[in-house]
Amino acid sequence: MKSDNQALRQKYNDLQQNNVQLEKQQNELKNYIEQMVQSEQLLQRDVRKYDEAPEWQLPEPGAFASAKSFRDKVVMPFVSKLKTLIKNLTIQCVRLKEEVLQLRK
Structure with a gap:
């Protein structure tokens, strides 16, 4: 029983550590996704610039x-x-x- 309890506690601790690592990875991925969304917005703005700005028009x-x-x-x-x-x-x-x-x- 004691050895089973110790094994379960060890597994529980391992799962908690894995959970912390996964939460960190999740936060990093959220940051990457936010950066990509911002990049997409900038890209859309730049695309409009190429369509409308005088320096990108052939006179x-x-x-x-x-x-x-x-x-x-x-x-x-x-x-x-x-x-x-x-x-x-x-x-x-x-x-x-x-x-x-x-x-x-």
């Missing part, structure tokens, strides 16, 4: 602008800016995928 060519000069002075810098943005977004996407994999573990 109409001037009346006397040649196609070559419009391409060289306006379009190519804009395309370069878009490429940089896409690279940065790709890097962020890879980081987020790695973080999701770590959270799943």
Whole structure:
């Protein structure tokens, strides 16, 4: 009986410790989820920025602008800016995928 009581007490203590660890993990996951929700809200705001902000709009060519000069002075810098943005977004996407994999573990 005494050995059974001691074994049960040990199991109870182990379960309490596991419960504390699980509560800590749960709080960490809640924090990660809150950060992801905030990131999603920021992302939605940024997406609207790309649709509406003047710096992300390709202007109409001037009346006397040649196609070559419009391409060289306006379009190519804009395309370069878009490429940089896409690279940065790709890097962020890879980081987020790695973080999701770590959270799943």
